[in-house]
Amino acid sequence: MTSSIKQTKRARKPSKRAMVSRAGSVTNWGGYVFVYGDRRNNQSVRQSLLSLDIRGEFTSPVRGVSAFALRVTPESEPGLGNVEIPCVGVWIAAKPEFDGGVHLSDREFDLLLAMATAGKLLSVYLHFQEPHYGKALIASVSFSSDPPDEG
Template sequence: MIKKVQRGLSQSTLLTREGIITGWRASLHVLAERHRGGLRERKGSAWLVLEGELTEPVSGVSGFSIHMFPVTEPFVGQAQIPSVGSFIRVKPVMDGVVELSDREFDFVVTLVASGRIASCSVAFQPPRYGRALIASIGFSSDPPTLDDEA
């Protein structure tokens, strides 16, 4: 349920949505650089994108695309609410970006590679100007729980 305040929704109010995963994409980019002083460095970045449909639309949009990447020490957002990522665009689909620890990223990749990923659950701020902070996100091999089944 959403708590309404006098001038609209509070920035601390969270929406929760379940989503059905319908597709995914992955990419890896590796680069070698030479810096001043002859120091050589190798950098790599991996991305996993999960796509699907929310079981309940947000502002008339039900499609989503969550872009995830691993980092050694994931950052906790310090804006209005503690966050693990954000929706950076709401239309034509909910486009989100999330940092995961190496272990968390490996777990999601294992679910995807084994063909067992089925759903996600996400809690986020109501979108404002096409953006919203993500407070939590989860992925599962179980199908989403629909409210009318409870």
């Protein structure tokens, strides 16, 4: 009986997907605020969701796609995902543009918002898995007031 249990339980294999690094120019950004009321444990609770939506173009395409839309959301204590690789975000679609999101701490989000409102948010650098069926985990992201490297 023990051998049949071992055969049905499979260990998750580590990802063998290639990693991709891309720089991108920020071409546009906008904000999003969603507020709603909820009832939990017989108490009314006010909830909100904020995001900074950043749009741009990679300096070199990934599978023929250069455009990206990245939603950046603040969290008081963002976690580190560990599905296949440790990750800070995810691409949920790769066509017609890369569409995804990342979570930043409140402090990181405030600095990013200040850069954007001052017109200093010029580039984003991402390290992520090669997309598979349009989905990929984002291992790292950085934002800069310098233009992206073309190489």
